Amino acid sequence: MTRVLLETELESRFAGLDEPVEVCDHSGRLIGYFHPVARDRVSVKELSPFTDEEIMSRCGQPVGRLLSDIMRDLQSQ
DSSP, X not given: OOOOOOOHHHHHXXXXXXXXXXXXXXXXXXXXXXXXXXXXXXXXXXXXXXOHHHHHHHHTSOOSOOHHHHHHHHHTO
């Protein structure tokens, strides 16, 4: 990802933001979106409703169906 460094004047305009904003050029044409980082950064792990043990046990469980089973079901329709 490319990193853009803001000049001091522009930095102060972005500093107090706490929700996403549209960034436009001087003519009003949309350039992109700015999503500020939460000030009280919470890690993804803290947000997860699952324990490490639950995640690890689910990693070993098979998911989905075999292609042969899917093809058989489609042919019988």
